[in-house]
Amino acid sequence: MSDSGPGGGGYFWCLRHHRVETGDDVCPAQYRLGPYATAGEAERALETVEKRNAEWDAEDARWNGEDR
Template identity: 85%
Template sequence: MNDSGPGGGGYFWCLRHDRVESGDDVCPAQFRLGPYASADDATRALETVEKRNKAWDAEDARWTGEVS
């Protein structure tokens, strides 16, 4: 990944401020999700995280033989 500046390009969802950030106006990496290709994608970052976590949890359950 190219991290050419504070934001490294793209759009980010800031967990501290609950907003989309880009360019030089971004919080430190520990407070953001991304980068995303568009501001709209960044706005849906928490939905994306939830969907991925559910998929990974289901895969973990399948792998260990747990029934959910």
Template identity: 90%
Template structure:
């Protein structure tokens, strides 16, 4: 399953299998988020994405002068 050339560096959240993956048994890059430093961080990957998207949306609104 490994197509990254990372050699198993880090933990990944698999969007297809909804689990943490590590090592040489990870899904292709299009199905994963990461790498993360810990399995716990990888488990919270979707929360991290949601938080960052909200921060970026707020920054975009501030930049363009729109109110949220």
């Protein structure tokens, strides 16, 4: 049994509706994050974005020789 959502397209987090969407019931790409392998990962999409942004900001600071 696959956990990749209907049609194998994965799960998306909709920024407009604040919900997990799958299959044919997804908003346009400009309003969604993903695909994610599970609904749980999609539900945590904003946390994942925040964590990655913090990591990238820290890496940029190191690259630029800034102390953060």
